[in-house]
Amino acid sequence: MIERADYFAARLAYETDASDVYAAQKAGETHTIVDVRSDEAWAQGRVAGAIHMHYSEIATRAAAEIPQDSPVVVYCWSPGCNAGVKGALEFAKLGYEVREMIGGFEYWAREGYPVEDADGVHRRPIDPLTGVPRIRTRS
Helix, strand or coil: CCCHHHHHHHHHHHEEEHHHHHHHHHCCCCCEEEECCCHHHHHHCEECCCEECCHHHHHHHHHHHCCCCCCEEEECCCCCCCHHHHHHHHHHHCCCCEEEEECHHHHHHHCCCCEEECCEEECCCCCCCCCCCCCCCCC
C-alpha cells in the first residue's frame, strides 16, 4: 500500500498549477509551456509564450521542436478536460521531464495571468473565487 505522503509527493512531481508556473516564470526558470488543445481553442486565447502542439501531434513534432532537456508543462482547457493528461503522457513516453498544469487555461486566465491572443498579450480580470487580487507590477 502506498503511503499517503508518497502519494501526494508523486502528485506534486507530476502536476503543477497556474500560480506555480507563473511564479517560476517570474523567477526566470526555463521551461516550455505547451498548449495541447484544438486550433480553435488556441485561437481564443492561451498562456502568453506557450507553444501550440495538439496532444495527437506530440509524438511526431516534439523532438524537432522542443529540446529534450527542456522541462515541459502541458495544459488543456480546464479541470474538466483530460487533454493535458494525454499530452503529458505523450511527452513522458518520449522521455521528457513533463508536468501537467492542473486547472488548465481556465484557471490561468481566471487568476489574471498574461493571456495571448490575436490582439496581443493582456490580462483578464481576476476572478475573486479563484485568485487573490494583488498589486500588479509591470511584466
